[in-house]
Amino acid sequence: MNQSSLSGMWRAMVSRDLTLAMRRRADVLTTLFFFIIVVSLFPLGVSPEMELLRSIAPGVIWVAALLASMLSLGRLFSDDFQDGTLEQMLLLPQPLSVLVLAKVFAHWLVSGLPLVLLSPLLGMQLGLDSDGIVLMMVTLLLGTPVLSLIGAVGAALTLGVRGGGVLVSLLVLPLYIPVLIFGTGAVDAATSGMDYEGHLSLLGAFLVLSVVLTPLGTAAALRISVE
Amino acid sequence: MVSENAIAWYHFSSPKNFYPLAGRLIPWFWGLAVILLVVGLYMSFFVAPTDYKQGESYRIIFVHVPAAWMSMFIYLVMAAYAIIGLTWKLRMAEMMASALAPTGAMFTFLALWTGAFWGKPTWGAYWVWDARLTSELILLFLYIGYMSLQSAIDDPRRAARASALLAIVGVINLPVIYWSVKWWNTLHQGASVSPTMAPKMASIMITTMLVMTFAFWMYTIAVVLMRARRVILERERQTSWVMEMVNADPQAEMKK
Amino acid sequence: MSDFFAMGGHGFFIWMSFGVTALFMVIEVIAVKRSRQTVLKQLLRLARADLRKAQS
Numbered sequence: 001m002n003q004s005s006l007s008g009m010w011r012a013m014v015s016r017d018l019t020l021a022m023r024r025r026a027d028v029l030t031t032l033f034f035f036i037i038v039v040s041l042f043p044l045g046v047s048p049e050m051e052l053l054r055s056i057a058p059g060v061i062w063v064a065a066l067l068a069s070m071l072s073l074g075r076l077f078s079d080d081f082q083d084g085t086l087e088q089m090l091l092l093p094q095p096l097s098v099l100v101l102a103k104v105f106a107h108w109l110v111s112g113l114p115l116v117l118l119s120p121l122l123g124m125q126l127g128l129d130s131d132g133i134v135l136m137m138v139t140l141l142l143g144t145p146v147l148s149l150i151g152a153v154g155a156a157l158t159l160g161v162r163g164g165g166v167l168v169s170l171l172v173l174p175l176y177i178p179v180l181i182f183g184t185g186a187v188d189a190a191t192s193g194m195d196y197e198g199h200l201s202l203l204g205a206f207l208v209l210s211v212v213l214t215p216l217g218t219a220a221a222l223r224i225s226v227e
Numbered sequence: 228m229v230s231e232n233a234i235a236w237y238h239f240s241s242p243k244n245f246y247p248l249a250g251r252l253i254p255w256f257w258g259l260a261v262i263l264l265v266v267g268l269y270m271s272f273f274v275a276p277t278d279y280k281q282g283e284s285y286r287i288i289f290v291h292v293p294a295a296w297m298s299m300f301i302y303l304v305m306a307a308y309a310i311i312g313l314t315w316k317l318r319m320a321e322m323m324a325s326a327l328a329p330t331g332a333m334f335t336f337l338a339l340w341t342g343a344f345w346g347k348p349t350w351g352a353y354w355v356w357d358a359r360l361t362s363e364l365i366l367l368f369l370y371i372g373y374m375s376l377q378s379a380i381d382d383p384r385r386a387a388r389a390s391a392l393l394a395i396v397g398v399i400n401l402p403v404i405y406w407s408v409k410w411w412n413t414l415h416q417g418a419s420v421s422p423t424m425a426p427k428m429a430s431i432m433i434t435t436m437l438v439m440t441f442a443f444w445m446y447t448i449a450v451v452l453m454r455a456r457r458v459i460l461e462r463e464r465q466t467s468w469v470m471e472m473v474n475a476d477p478q479a480e481m482k483k
Numbered sequence: 484m485s486d487f488f489a490m491g492g493h494g495f496f497i498w499m500s501f502g503v504t505a506l507f508m509v510i511e512v513i514a515v516k517r518s519r520q521t522v523l524k525q526l527l528r529l530a531r532a533d534l535r536k537a538q539s
Contacts, residue, residue: 153392153396157376157389157392157393158376158379161376161379161380162379163379164379167375167376167379170368170371170372170375171372171375171376171393173368174365174368174369174372174397174404175396175397175400175404177365177404177407177408178400178403178404178407181407181408181410181411182407185410185411185414206403213399217392217395217396220313220392221389221392224385224388224389224392225385225389227385268501272487277491282491282492282493283490283491283492283493283494283497284490284491284493284496284497286490286497287496287497287500287501290500290501290504291500294504329511330511333507333508333511336507337503337504337507340500340503340504341500341503341504344496344497344499344500345496345500347496348493348496446508450511450512450515453512453515453516453519454515456519457515457518457519457522460519460522460523460526461522464522464525464526464529469526470526470530470533473523473526473527473530474530
């Protein structure tokens with residue numbers, strides 16, 4: 001189990017999961033349209049007044065992103081669990097947490113990254129200025145991987161549990177709160193001309209911490225669920 | 228001495244030995260809880276003087292603050308049992324963690340409820356997005372997540388271990404959540420709640436709060452031990468000692 | 484006496500706080516006792532069923 005076999009394994013895992021995801025493009029698009037629809041409902045529900053929309057835009061986009069990333073979590077491990085691949089993964093000589101990280105990365109590429117790329121459009125819809133839009137993208141880029149990483153723990157814990165989809169949101173949404181606070185805080189600070197570097201470094205710190213810690217938690221949760 | 232203690236801990240970490248021990252301890256903790264509650268309530272209403280700014284309504288803090296403290300303390304203890312249960316595969320620790328959760332959730336709810344009834348006369352609204360109340364609300368969500376995960380999984384062994392892991396994840400996140408909420412609150416200049424008291428009154432008020440906290444603490448131990456005994460019966464129903472105990476004297480077991 | 488319950492006009496808030504706290508604590512104890520008895524009853528039924536099986 002040398003270094004090259006580990007990174008080879010990693011790459012194989014990512015490309016396998018991406019291929020599988022590309023075969024089911026509809027799933028990826030569903031999440032994306034959900035994100036767009038939720039954000040578009042706000043002007044209809046609140047008011048079409050641009051001033052008001054601009055002030056709630058960061059919160060609306062971020063909350064919609066939290067819910068959208070929640071939707072796709074169920075698929076993270078369930079297919080592998082059903083066809084027995086997961087049990088094989090537990091037996092591999094490579095550390096499970098590294099494989100988990102590869103899976104979460106692949107999952108983020110198809111569920112988190114599209115949200116980041118789409119966010120400027122929604123930002124414009126809600127009247128954010130260019131600074132706000134750029135910052136929105138940066139915070140989502142730093143924040144959505146954290147959502148996928150934390151969500152993976154919840155997905156692993158609720159594997160094969162009845163009503164798992166709703167349950168996972170109950171477990172994971174409270175843990176998303178710090179990301180939500182600093183994600184929206186950075187955009188708010190930028191649009192009101194204040195300093196936002198602190199927010200970004202904190203989001204970066206959350207990302208580093210969750211890259212290090214959550215794969216261990218997810219691996220432990222998978223062992224509990226599959227045993 | 229150390230080894231004797233270790234043997235005692237090992238002895239009582241088995242459900243079979245823990246069950247009768249808990250049964251013997253419960254009345255003592257009930258006694259302590261009742262005495263402390265009587266003293267604490269007497270101090271709350273008759274000893275602690277009227278606050279010159281808030282009038283009588285400040286007396287609500289004598290249940291609000293102890294309930295909030297207990298809600299956080301119980302989560303920490305629950306996570307500690309969860310860690311012990313997962314690392315040493317101790318069933319009794321897992322069962323204690325699940326026995327603690329409902330009481331912790333109850334105190335969290337009570338902290339929110341009494342906070343609302345303190346808030347109305349103090350700030351004119353039942354709910355404000357104050358940092359402490361918001362954190363308490365998030366703590367309630369964490370408790371609810373823990374209990375829902377446990378009840379959603381049918382296999383009791385997996386339910387206990389999965390929820391134990393969730394409690395550990397929660398306790399790692401709790402400080403981050405708390406500081407984020409605090410920061411968010413100062414940024415938006417929300418209402419900040421600090422029970423401001425005149426300095427000379429502070430000491431009797433703090434003593435009353437401490438007495439009430441100890442009363443809630445003893446109550447928690449008593450009720451959690453009772454619930455742990457039920458959890459033991461449920462999870463150990465296949466074992467011979469449970470069957471023997473039930474058959475030996477069914478009526479006596481019922482009454483306890 | 485009624486002065487005591489009025490609590491300087493804040494009686495409603497105070498008694499809603501203390502009262503509901505007391506109520507919840509009492510309900511919790513009763514609920515735990517009840518659920519333990521239900522479990523014990525189930526266990527007794529199981530034990531009796533086993534006994535009958537053994538006799539027949």
